[in-house]
Amino acid sequence: MNETCISIRHLSVFYGKSVALKDISLSIPGRQITAIIGPSGCGKTTLLRSINRLIESTDETRVSGEILVDGQNIMDRRLDVTALRKKIGLLAQKPSPLPMSIYDNVAYGPRIHGERDRKALDRTVQDCLQTVSLWDEVKHRLRAPASRLSVGQQQRLCLARSLAVRPEILLCDEPTSALDPVSSQTIEKKLVELKKDYTIVIVTHNIHQAIRLADYVIHLYLGELVEHGPANEVFEHPKEERTRAYINGTFLADIKFDKELDLKGTKCPYNFVYAKLALDDLAEGNILRIIVDDPTAVTELPRGMEADGYEVLNSNQLNKTDWEIVIRK
Amino acid sequence: MGRRKMEEAIFKCLMxxxxVIVVGVLLTMIVMVIWRGLPALDLSMITQTPKGGYYLGREGGILNAIVGSLYLAIGATVLAFVISLPVALFLQREYIGRARFAGLVRLCLDILWGIPSIVYGAFGFIIMLYLGMRASLLGGIVVLTLLEIPIMARAMDEVIRTVSADLKDASYALGATRSETAVKVVTRQVLPGILTAALLAFGRGIGDAASILFTAGYTDRIPTSLLDPVASLPLAIFFQLGTPFPEVRERAYASAVILLVIILLISIASRLLSRRLAKHVVK
Amino acid sequence: MEKGLSRLIGRRWADLAATRLMFVATVFVASVAVFIGIGLLLKSWPILEARPLSELLFSSVWCPSRGEFGFYPFIMGTLWVTGLAGIIALPLSLLSALYLAEYAPNKVRALVKPALDLLAGIPSVVYGIWGILALSLGGISIGFNVLAGGIVLAIMVIPVVTSVSEEVFRTVPRDIKEASLAVGATRWETAKHVVMRASLPGVAAAVVLGFSRAFGETMAVLMVVGNVARAPSSVMDPAYPLTALIANNYGEMMSVPLYDSALLLAALVLLVMVLVFNVAARLALARVQRRWA
Known part of the structure; x- marks a missing residue:
């Protein structure tokens, strides 16, 4: 059952001049849940969107390397992208119902792919909605606009919509980050149920979710592949120091900070200078936690710190504007 | 599968x-007008008023129309600005309160936007007859003002709506009143957009002929008072084109080039202005 | 303390005064449309009293000196020219806007978009001149008729409709476009089923905007459409739209009885046509939206 389903060879992705992914090579096993973890901005989503070639819709993207799905290189220019995307479903971060009725949302994919038979469509819609446990909630209002559903229901509808074209692989990009805890739980439960039929790849910045769901883990950091392997190995005995730090870092409640610094409102490079000054006062091995709200600091500050020989344990988005970065001297 | 690919390809080709057709035709249009107009364009066109026999192909220029058009459009744009800005500011939630009233006002503005300029002209003419006025600079300015108000007010409204509530709240939190916030914060924030709206309306005003056909009149002299009749570029083009003399018709094309250049300058000015002024804008 | 208080009162007073002023300006502007309607109605009342409305609207005989005022040819002229312009301009504008919003590389868009905005600001007289120049290009002359008027009008409307619809198309969230692509839809299918649907209200507004301009356009059409007071029966016939009727005859109407009243009635009819078109488009849209939203 664990045959390799997707294998990625020397994949690099560039947005204009910046590198989003650096020479990634790995294999993703079939019919399991694979979690891609790592701090925000590390290329998780880029990796996910490479697998169904959605990155092409961004201007000035360059891709090198290859991705094999069922032994076929999907980066091949001659490949029919629509057939590929039929085989690979996507569940996005924010629920994105199409501007049409609940029924039409689910039937959209099958209709696109040429299904005209009314009865077959009805059956598919019912099946898919039942799979995501939405059928009983909406069966009396299938003609109602999808936008009237609650956010949690919308996300389940989106899952049903992906399933309606009978994909083999399901890509999920932080599928629960916009949802309340109860809806998140429902989605997680569905994903676990679905893994017997589908290969699932999920991007998450929530390490607890990765531990709950994943059979296989990929850790990315600043566009580089740090570590990948079966979940129990990676979580219990990480080979890489950075993975250990990341996993530990997200249990920060247990870690004692030696100093905390609020750098909100400061811009690069001042926040970097302040952080360096604070680190100077600390002893070797002490841990500094800083809070920033400057988007460039989120990517640049850790890079600068690493270049100066400090260890960045974690960078984590706290809310819409604020990020925490944890650094060990 | 083949059918879907084909549909994609066909529609992409159509798009x-x-x-290509749209851009091509529009470019040819400009090139054709300039190509026909340039040979007849000389300095006297823009430095002299029509001399005796100008419309028979003799000496003179259309300075009267250029100056007239500028008078009309500048006057109307200033007046329309003074009326439109308060309207656009008033359409914010703080003032108008009920969304329904705002919707009604916006509907009225949209309808005004759609009213043909010849109808404005006819209406203006009725009013002028009623007041016992003759076709004059003042009449032209008033009618053009009415024509420009909906364009300006609606465009300003659209930019003012983009001002975030946070920004306004910050001002209220400092104890500013609504009008202080409106003038000092909101207007400041959307200044580029407001000026672009004004220039857009100016462009419409200077190019419109139908509304001033009966209200501004036409004369070979440059007006010295608001009650004098006044010439305008669009009408100058129209009248010169109507003559049977080829030389005069050539001058119509030249006048069109002058009008095009003015429009082009306005467009460039609005781009530069909005870029210059954007520096105080909080992103 | 005294001083601070009086300043505060002063500021409050200024705020109140400014609010009043804005309110008056708003009410004035909003009522202009009503004033125009009433003004035109009052002035065209003599002819409405003298002749039955059905005769005015549906009679084809236009002979002011004999007191015969049939607007039918002019109404049909306006409808033919505007309709033809619509048939030409709509597909071209919408396809171009879709291409610019969904397919075009950034560089192309950065070049074409400002050009369209510039063209949208070009006065109609210039379009009319182009019409005359193009018509006199010899050989392939199509003559002064509905076709010429429709083409010139279409070209005038295209930049506005294209530019506004392109902006509307671009506001469609990327998420839902990708949702469609991710189930294997082609870009065209996504554009057709998702982008067009999601941006329908905005596109409808763009079309209404463009066509309100087309209905009321005077100069450009007047110059190429032929101006013969007979209802056209094909696109190769000349036509005489309402706008051209008003513009051509306004100066000389004073001597003939009821003539001025008739021309103002023409303006009123034009106003009503634009209003009906606006309202009908809004109602249709509201209906479609209720079904989809």
Missing amino acids: VASV
Whole structure:
């Protein structure tokens, strides 16, 4: 059952001049849940969107390397992208119902792919909605606009919509980050149920979710592949120091900070200078936690710190504007 | 599968073809007008008023129309600005309160926007008859003002709506009143957009002929008072084109080039202005 | 303390005064449309009293000196020219806008978009001149008729409709476009089923905007459409739209009885046509939206 389903060879992705992914090579096993973890901005989503070639819709993207799905290189220019995307479903971060009725949302994919038979469509819609446990909630209002559903229901509808074209692989990009805890739980439960039929790849910045769901883990950091392997190995005995730090870092409640610094409102490079000054006062091995709200600091500050020989344990988005970065001297 | 690919390809071709046709035709249009107009364009066109026999192909220029058009459009734009800005500011939630009233006002503005300029002209003419006025600079300015108000007010409204509530709240939190916030914060924030709206309306005003056909009149002299009749570029083009003399018709094309250049300058000015002024804008 | 208080009162007073002023300006502007309607109605009342409305609207005989005022040819002239312009301009504008919003590389868009905005600001007289120049290009002359008027009008409307619809198309969230692509839809299918649907209200507004301009356009059409007071029966016939009727005859109407009243009635009819078109488009849209939203 664990045959390799997707294998990625020397994949690099560039947005204009910046590198989003650096020479990634790995294999993703079939019919399991694979979690891609790592701090925000590390290329998780880029990796996910490479697998169904959605990155092409961004201007000035360059891709090198290859991705094999069922032994076929999907980066091949001659490949029919629509057939590929039929085989690979996507569940996005924010629920994105199409501007049409609940029924039409689910039937959209099958209709696109040429299904005209009314009865077959009805059956598919019912099946898919039942799979995501939405059928009983909406069966009396299938003609109602999808936008009237609650956010949690919308996300389940989106899952049903992906399933309606009978994909083999399901890509999920932080599928629960916009949802309340109860809806998140429902989605997680569905994903676990679905893994017997589908290969699932999920991007998450929530390490607890990765531990709950994943059979296989990929850790990315600043566009580089740090570590990948079966979940129990990676979580219990990480080979890489950075993975250990990341996993530990997200249990920060247990870690004692030696100093905390609020750098909100400061811009690069001042926040970097302040952080360096604070680190100077600390002893070797002490841990500094800083809070920033400057988007460039989120990517640049850790890079600068690493270049100066400090260890960045974690960078984590706290809310819409604020990020925490944890650094060990 | 083949059918879907084909549909994609066909429509992509159609789209590219549309863009090529649209851009091509519009470019040819400008090139044709300039190409016909340039040879007849000389310095006297823009420095002299029509001399005796100008419309028979003799000496003179259309300075009267250029100056007239500028008078009309500048006057109307200033007046329309003074009326439109308060309207656009008033359409914010703080003032108008009920969304329904705002919707009604916006509907009225949209309807005004759609009213043909010749109808404005006819209406203006009725009013002027009623007041016992003759076709004059003042009449032209008033009618053009009415024509420009909906364009300006609606465009300003659209930019003012983009001002975030946070920004306004910050001002209220400092104890500013609504009008202080409106004038000092909101207007400041959307200044580029407001000026672009004004220039857009100016462009419409200077190019419109139908509304001033009966209200501004036409004369070979440069007006010295608001009650004098006044010439305008669009009408100058129209009248010169109507003569049977080829030399005069050539001058119509030249006048069109002058009008085009003015429009082009306005467009460039609005781009530069909005870029210059954007520096105080909080992103 | 005294001083601070009086300043505060002063500021409050200024705020109140400014609010009043804005309110008056708003009410004035909003009522202009009503004033125009009433003004035109009052002035065209003599002819409405003298002749039955059905005769005015549906009679084809236009002979002011004999007191015969049939607007039918002019109404049909306006409808033919505007309709033809619509048939030409709509597909071209919408396809171009879709291409610019969904397919075009950034560089192309950065070049074409400002050009369209510039063209949208070009006065109609210039379009009319182009019409005359193009018509006199010899050989392939199509003559002064509905076709010429429709083409010139279409070209005038295209930049506005294209530019506004392109902006509307681009506001469609990327998420839902990708949702469609991700189930294997082609870009065209996504554009057709998702982008067009999601941006329908905005596109409808763009079309209404463009066509309100087309209905009321005077100069450009007047110059090429032929101006013969007979209802056209094909696109190769000349036509005489309402706008051209008003513009051509306004100066000389004073001597003939009821003539001025008739021309103002023409303006009123034009106003009503634009209003009906606006309202009908809004109602249709509201209906479609209720079904989809």
